[in-house]
Amino acid sequence: MLPVSERMNARLHDLVPGGAHTYAKGDDQYPEGLAPVISHGRGAHVWDVDGNVYLEYGSGLRSVSLGHAHPRVLAAVRYELERGSNFVRPSAVEAAAAELFLETVPTAEMVKFAKNGSDATTAAVRLARAATGRTLVALCRDHPFFSTDDWFIGGTPMNAGIPAQPTVGFPYGDLAALGDLLAHHDGQVACIVMEPATQSEPPPGYLEGVRELATRHGAVLVFDEMITGFRWSEAGAQSVYGVTPDLSTFGKALGNGFAVSALAGRRDLMEQGGLRHDRERVFLLSTTHGAETHSLAAAMAVMRTYAEDGIAARLHALGDRLAAGVRAAAEGMGVGEHVLVRGRASNLVFATLDADAGRRSSTGRCSCASS
Numbered sequence: 001m002l003p004v005s006e007r008m009n010a011r012l013h014d015l016v017p018g019g020a021h022t023y024a025k026g027d028d029q030y031p032e033g034l035a036p037v038i039s040h041g042r043g044a045h046v047w048d049v050d051g052n053v054y055l056e057y058g059s060g061l062r063s064v065s066l067g068h069a070h071p072r073v074l075a076a077v078r079y080e081l082e083r084g085s086n087f088v089r090p091s092a093v094e095a096a097a098a099e100l101f102l103e104t105v106p107t108a109e110m111v112k113f114a115k116n117g118s119d120a121t122t123a124a125v126r127l128a129r130a131a132t133g134r135t136l137v138a139l140c141r142d143h144p145f146f147s148t149d150d151w152f153i154g155g156t157p158m159n160a161g162i163p164a165q166p167t168v169g170f171p172y173g174d175l176a177a178l179g180d181l182l183a184h185h186d187g188q189v190a191c192i193v194m195e196p197a198t199q200s201e202p203p204p205g206y207l208e209g210v211r212e213l214a215t216r217h218g219a220v221l222v223f224d225e226m227i228t229g230f231r232w233s234e235a236g237a238q239s240v241y242g243v244t245p246d247l248s249t250f251g252k253a254l255g256n257g258f259a260v261s262a263l264a265g266r267r268d269l270m271e272q273g274g275l276r277h278d279r280e281r282v283f284l285l286s287t288t289h290g291a292e293t294h295s296l297a298a299a300m301a302v303m304r305t306y307a308e309d310g311i312a313a314r315l316h317a318l319g320d321r322l323a324a325g326v327r328a329a330a331e332g333m334g335v336g337e338h339v340l341v342r343g344r345a346s347n348l349v350f351a352t353l354d355a356d357a358g359r360r361s362s363t364g365r366c367s368c369a370s371s
């Protein structure tokens with residue numbers, strides 16, 4: 001059905017382990033014979049190498065919320081490309097991007113940029129361990145993905161090649177369970193790592209309770225805002241729910257498809273990766289390409305577009321329309337009980353149920369959260 005894509009998929013498997021850089025993009029994630037290889041995209045649409053056009057709901061694994069090849073983002077990127085993308089010293093763009101980020105996410109006091117979300121979350125864990133002198137990481141087990149690094153992948157079924165990792169898990173939404181966990185490992189938990197919300201809203205008082213428990217037990221609270229950032233609001237879910245973590249991590253939609261992520265948070269913690277203190281220094285996100293000018297320019301264009309064009313509100317309004325439309329269409333076809341639309345309007349997840357409507361048979365592409 002997609003002959004050119006099929007040939008190219010076979011070639012990709014010959015050349016690239018898994019046939020795609022990102023596992024969530026692999027052809028094993030798609031119905032057999034229906035895994036297109038993409039030629040290009042514009043706005044909400046992508047074209048495959050067979051000449052078909054699609055509405056790409058998953059939008060670059062949720063990294064492209066303004067649409068592919070967005071003119072304002074491209075103009076900002078082109079401007080910096082002409083002026084050079086990497087130097088031996090920080091660029092003025094790094095300072096401007098940091099200023100704009102901290103205006104956009106006012107709950108954070110400092111920020112450091114990187115290329116991938118995983119790097120930012122791993123850096124948060126390292127900072128927390130250094131700051132607390134503890135090693136144990138408490139992870140929300142209901143959240144599918146935090147990092148490609150050993151501390152997280154070691155606890156997944158795909159953990160070949162990774163030695164045992166010091167992590168413990170807790171369920172989302174259950175304050176008592178987290179309290180018990182922290183009491184059981186009293187004085188050992190360096191950080192609590194979680195998304196502030198996913199498919200369901202936090203129960204009333206839950207995030208406030210997590211904040212209080214983290215403070216009481218001396219653990220660093222890390223909100224992974226890779227998905228919620230620039231979907232719940234450009235200031236993250238932390239601003240929507242009014243609960244401030246110690247550290248938070250952003251990526252995905254921050255660059256509208258360009259590689260940029262951010263670790264942000266409390267000055268006293270972040271400064272441990274800096275020069276202006278006498279404490280032991282933390283090696284914090286220092287890489288050759290971490291502050292490429294054009295990716296930071298993309299992030300700035302994204303932040304300005306969100307603020308000026310009210311993008312977060314628009315994502316919610318469009319999501320409400322889409323959810324209502326999908327539900328009505330499913331009802332109209334007599335399969336209303338079998339097609340579920342869940343989650344926040346700006347980040348809908350679709351699921352289909354088997355004939356007995358009790359067992360989930362598959363989830364939509366948009367539900368892929370992990371790399």
Ligand SMILES: Cc1ncc(COP(=O)(O)O)c(C=O)c1O
Pocket residue numbers: 115116117118119121145146147148195224226227251252261369370371
């Ligand atoms: C919640 C969350 N955190 C972290 C990551 C890792 O980000 P990246 O793939 O940019 O390294 C992902 C990726 O899917 C994610 O969904």
